[in-house]
Amino acid sequence: MKITPVTDDLSLKRSIDQGTSDQRRAVEEILHAVKTEGYDAVVRYTRQFDGVEPDSIRVTEEELKAAHDSMSDETRKIIQEAIANIRAFHERQVQQSWFSTNPDGTILGQKVTPLDSAGVYVPGGLAAYPSSIIMNVVPAQVAGVGRIVMVSPPQKDGSLTDIVLATAKELGVTEVWKVGGAQAIGALTYGMAGMEPVDKITGPGNIFVALAKQLVYGTVDIDMIAGPSEIAILADHSAKPAYVAADMLSQAEHDPMASAVLVTDDRALAEAVTIEVEEQLKTLPKRDIAEASIRDHGAVYLAESMDQAVAAINDLAAEHLEVQVADPWALLPKIRHAGAIFLGEQSSEPVGDYFAGPNHILPTNGTARFSSPLTVEDFTKKSSIIAYSKEAAVTNGKKIAAFARLEELEAHARAVEQRLEDSE
Template identity: 50%
Template sequence: MLRIITQRAEARTELRRICDRIHDDQVVHKEATVREVLQAVKRQGDRAVLHYTAEFDRLTFKAEDLRVSGSELDAAYQQVSKELLDAIRLACRQIEAFHRQRMPKSWVQFAEDDVVLGKRYTPVDCAGLYVPGGQAAYPSTVLMNAVPAKVANVPRIVMVTPPGAEKTIHPAVLVAAQEAGVEEIYRVGGAQAIAALAYGTETIPKVDVITGPGNIYVTLAKKLVYGTVGIDSLAGPSEVLIIADKVANPAHVAADMLAQAEHDQMAAAILLTDDSVLARKVVDEVERQLIDHPRRLLTEKAIAHYGLVVVVESLADAADLSNEFAPEHLELEIADPWGLLDRIRHAGAIFLGCSTPEAVGDYLAGPNHTLPTSGSARYASALSVETFMKHSSLVQYSQAALQKVAGAIDVLAKAEGLHSHADSVRLRVRGNLNPEA
């Protein structure tokens, strides 16, 4: 079921097909729906939010029920086990520690003639976090979005998440939010939640940045509101690419592939190895581990459509193929992972060595698990503290400094036909401009 390919050309074609899998979707039709939702929420606020929640989620709310109450927040702590609370707290601490590393710092630099240049970093005023929900619960998603916003010192952090059938939010999600310092939570999901965050409603505040993964409607909505607000990225289905050599354990590699495939039938799991024996064993192990898998059907589909094993000539070859794919997650289950690292150009997160399954990073190693998908690691990065911050350039010139560059500015402004640009400098300096600067 999991195919093995040995031809490089075929491997490249297959990898391209897998990388582009999201474009197959009927995106244009869905976009029309999303546009309608955005317009309605922009115009009608809460009313439209409640309307689409009834229509799409089959749940009838009043506006005053949208916000999760203090007593529900408190009650959530009674509903999670001590083990889960401890695990959430451990993850929270480690994610926070990592994100506190190398926080962007404001700086100024003093140059000659009293010129001051610098960059000043400030947080956004208000961040909106989208957390998928419904029947599933993702406390880890809460932490990976909320903790960086908190570390960035965002004064107001708002979370939205679709409720389950009983209109409730999973207690693990509510506990994770509170552990990360988020208490303003609204039970709404889908495009209507993104619209509410982008435009604001009577109940839900307009935010400056929206982050977090969601289904195709959420992603389309994020793309459409980008420009009205900032967004973290357009999340596609998840993927792992594993480069393994003979030191890798086939059962471990198989589990890592299935850990990706079990997310979603669109998830991709790829193994590149220079060891054809390992390739064979991994295929067998995947079959074996699928037998009793609680999500067998979905996981099998993902493996069948977007699972792949490629036997390569060398690990250098594997790195080159990986660079073309630009995976969200890259595991280097090889004898010398640091030796191959220099050859890796594009990957959202890199897991080095045989004792670092991706799950460590998904939950608690510290780095963010919100990563660029579908080849966007070619140009994009993990969600980070910077997602919730921006910088202002600082410039101060003295009269003497301005005098020195006045001639050069005059020449440039005139070359661009911008008369008042030249004037704004000329009027401030005395005597002849010095075109030599």
């Protein structure tokens, strides 16, 4: 990586992949088939894309129990502690319904209601992501969602990995399906034999999953359209080059499209980090992936001052932001845009991925400028409450009718005036 001076535009914001016209057309066809044919279409696409012919795409209680029983005591304790930490954090996000009474007797308020159902997409196939299950399921459970459905692409033998099933069992998720891709999104949206449709779909996936989520939005709600993972590190002279390099590579190993960026006002640190990244790459198991990420989407930026560095960080609006400076809390008020902010040298990004408590499903591609991590609130909806009193109706009725006539809505005005006549 070369060291580049900070400019007004860091040119690292990448547009969300909209897919090719062929990919979008394919997803549209899959969704239509699932909507019209249901279970048969889902099985057909599972055979076509995953190369498996499962006896049943619904996971049985016996499969869940067997996977849970196979988990070692050490792994079980780690999973349980992670769940406890994440649940405790999300319980602080719960919003209550509220009501206020005006002097004239009118009652106004807001009723918070959990969604009836949610679908959780968990990436699978060759990989297993128990952390994704926890991060999607826990806020839904804390919100009070009554039914949670989990879908995940099967392995070549038609099964889901034991750790995925064991984690689902540990969380109490009982409706699990061995299906992925756009067909899984279609099944969650429209339903099929054995599966009722859901109200919201959350969780990351490949481009076909992302396109499917875009296309079904409006029929169901979705969390976000996530792009490749990204990390930005804001550092000064006090940062340890080995820590910075390791944290950059922790994101680079995700995906060749992932980005890892350092912004610093210290040239010595910038130079040391570029050397350290190359050294650490040599022994990384996923070297090819990380190397491509660093080569194509990695950067080290040198700012003239910490104020300029902070401005650059806000321009990036990264998914993950680490602040490795002498006094990170002093800079926190100046940071406006980031999905998650990690303060201090011990707060490496993987701490947030797995164990600390905050959700790791975060806005990417600069969307942290206007969006937030997945929260309990994402699994609720709000209804406004209006209980207007007779006194308020008499006092304000003529004004309301006049306002309606400003918009030439006579029936609106008369609906209010009917009540005024009865009150005379």
